Amino acid sequence: MTGFGARLVEAVAARGNLCAGIDPHPGLLDAWGLDRDPGGLEKFALTAVDVLAEEVSVVKPQSAFFEAYGPPGVAVLARVVEHARDRGALVLLDVKRGDIGSTMAAYTAAYLGDAAPIRADAITVSPYLGFGSLAPALGAGEGLFVLARTSNPEAGGLQNALLANGKTVAQSIVDEAARCNAGAASLGDVGVVVGATIEPGELDLTGLNGPVLAPGFGAQGATVDDLRRLFGADLPGVLPASSRDVLRHGPDPVALRDAVRRTQASLTG
Numbered sequence: 033m034t035g036f037g038a039r040l041v042e043a044v045a046a047r048g049n050l051c052a053g054i055d056p057h058p059g060l061l062d063a064w065g066l067d068r069d070p071g072g073l074e075k076f077a078l079t080a081v082d083v084l085a086e087e088v089s090v091v092k093p094q095s096a097f098f099e100a101y102g103p104p105g106v107a108v109l110a111r112v113v114e115h116a117r118d119r120g121a122l123v124l125l126d127v128k129r130g131d132i133g134s135t136m137a138a139y140t141a142a143y144l145g146d147a148a149p150i151r152a153d154a155i156t157v158s159p160y161l162g163f164g165s166l167a168p169a170l171g172a173g174e175g176l177f178v179l180a181r182t183s184n185p186e187a188g189g190l191q192n193a194l195l196a197n198g199k200t201v202a203q204s205i206v207d208e209a210a211r212c213n214a215g216a217a218s219l220g221d222v223g224v225v226v227g228a229t230i231e232p233g234e235l236d237l238t239g240l241n242g243p244v245l246a247p248g249f250g251a252q253g254a255t256v257d258d259l260r261r262l263f264g265a266d267l268p269g270v271l272p273a274s275s276r277d278v279l280r281h282g283p284d285p286v287a288l289r290d291a292v293r294r295t296q297a298s299l300t301g
């Protein structure tokens with residue numbers, strides 16, 4: 033099977049680089065006139081995915097908002113992931129998993145590969161048990177987005193801390209990801225998460241040869257200009273991610289479609 037990086041390059045060429053988040057915040061369910069229960073969750077998420085998964089290259093369901101409803105919520109998540117893939121989008125499941133090697137193998141079996149019960153194309157992972165603990169998920173052609181420099185204001189103290197080798201924690205994660213992607217023909221399978229809200233110059237991404245998920249665009253305040261300042265004019269390999277700023281235009285599918293198209297256009301304009 034073609035690796036995730038190559039599939040992503042193809043998808044972005046066809047549909048652009050916006051990553052649309054499916055984040056069923058309780059407040060958004062209220063705004064859409066839906067109940068805060070598994071039925072409301074399902075209506076919200078399937079309406080969103082029906083529209084967004086036909087427009088963008090990557091959709092990113094936020095697992096936490098589904099897990100919050102217990103097993104019925106996880107069942108909805110499984111349907112959302114399948115539905116999105118059927119509509120031609122790649123699914124990046126935002127689950128931020130990471131554990132000792134043997135447990136990481138179980139997370140990999142849960143979400144990646146054809147036998148996975150919730151089969152995503154890529155997942156977000158946390159490297160804070162050591163980058164090497166992610167080994168069970170590496171090398172199988174599946175997509176991983178490793179948290180490097182996240183968009184939240186609390187992150188800088190830890191992620192910009194200097195290691196004994198003089199690099200920041202975040203830079204060393206980027207460099208480990210780059211090692212995994214070395215020699216990949218188009219784009220490697222191992223991406224990093226770098227918030228669109230961080231300061232330009234904090235990280236050197238030039239050797240990554242992999243995708244960059246850039247959340248923080250939209251509701252968290254980062255703009256297209258911020259994205260360009262951080263990642264360069266053409267945003268090569270960068271997936272700006274927006275959830276609330278698009279979803280607030282629902283539940284009308286036409287308004288939702290217009291909003292996602294406007295956001296896509298803003299990235300190329």
Ligand SMILES: O=c1ccn([C@@H]2O[C@H](COP(=O)(O)O)[C@@H](O)[C@H]2O)c(=O)[nH]1
Binds near residue numbers: 226227251276
């Ligand atoms: O550094 C990170 C990593 C992940 N996220 C996730 O992205 C979305 C952002 O939602 P918005 O509504 O566009 O703010 C959410 O699921 C986060 O968990 C992030 O924001 N920052």
